[in-house]
């Protein structure tokens with residue numbers, strides 16, 4: 001007989017249940033409910049969600065029974081307003097076709113061709129920092145990393161520099177994400193209420209389109225370049241014979257901005273934060289950079305040798321997973337961990353919680369890159385670590401991130417030490433990605449002198 005048992009719930013207010021805590025600090029609410037109630041938790045109120053923390057349950061939802069757990073229609077709808085038919089929001093047969101079409105452009109070997117582009121973007125950043133080294137003038141690392149990840153993304157997608165578009169697209173994407181997060185967590189859809197907030201959001205979408213459409217059109221006209229958009233324009237699905245239309249390409253590309261810009265910059269930013277708090281780890285990253293790269297410009301051949309740097313990034317994404325909730329909805333009744341999950345229930349996997357599950361992580365709040373040695377990784381439950389998600393909807397851009405990030409971190413750590421400016425309270429802000437809420441000020445020191 002299947003279970004009729006309901007999962008335990010944190011105490012909540014009458015009618016509104018736990019919505020206040022979730023809206024105020026969703027990660028804090030999830031962590032404290034996990035500590036108090038264990039692996040399956042039911043939140044009450046207008047946001048009816050069940051949180052699954054155990055890797056076995058995560059595997060069931062994202063992989064084994066993924067057909068029973070599509071994205072909630074509301075989440076899909078909110079994402080569709082920005083990315084239309086793009087992978088990020090698509091479902092079913094349409095999603096499968098698009099994923100097949102886009103996948104070859106995201107193979108690691110293809111993305112490795114952009115290593116020189118990423119190295120160049122990082123070299124330019126280092127150059128711009130040279131003037132500030134030892135000057136005592138703090139830099140905002142969060143904003144610098146947003147610029148670096150956007151530069152790298154734009155150059156890989158279009159081989160363009162975006163000197164003029166840069167100032168427009170960055171706030172537009174941020175505005176679109178902020179508003180979408182609010183929509184997803186509000187019981188009443190703010191998009192249905194005309195007013196300044198909605199106007200700002202519509203304006204942001206217009207800006208994104210006004211930058212993307214001409215670039216796509218220009219690629220379609222001229223063709224034959226080696227950027228990612230050209231690869232997508234030329235992609236053909238062998239099974240169905242379909243290709244992407246211009247509108248679909250626009251949708252996919254805006255999805256890459258939504259999914260691939262803040263995520264990468266958030267991983268970079270937390271990494272600098274953690275390295276500033278753990279100077280011994282920074283020393284090891286720098287020692288590896290010197291040993292592998294010497295003082296020459298890195299190439300893609302160096303990537304597999306940057307093992308410690310890669311482990312540091314993995315550990316940074318364990319503590320601060322850039323996307324911190326994966327939302328699904330039970331299509332049919334299910335039983336998970338001995339509890340009844342009714343049809344229609346929203347189910348949340350929160351990697352921030354699973355990545356700190358004490359059954360799988362010793363000293364879960366500690367920063368220890370050695371957790372990611374191949375031996376220790378092989379001994380661990382495969383779903384205890386999932387910054388890029390899991391199952392068929394796993395991130396398509398994981399290699400994009402894991403090619404650019406180790407190269408950039410190694411290059412920067414070889415040249416600079418970044419010290420957190422005293423007196424800042426660093427608070428993670430869970431919007432759509434998990435970033436420090438405020439600017440993150442650091443002082444640059446020449447690595448040689450700081451060592």
Ligand code: HEM
Nearest residue numbers: 088256259260263264322323326388389395396397400401
């Ligand atoms: C550190 C960087 C990144 C992290 C942590 C990350 C994380 C994720 C996660 C967790 C998902 C799945 C969400 C879910 O199951 O609900 C996802 C999906 C996706 N990501 Fe990433 N991502 C990163 C970088 C990128 C980049 C650079 C791109 C593109 C250039 C990208 C494009 C996408 C797309 C298109 C999807 C939707 C895939 C689908 O549903 O088929 N991501 N990402």
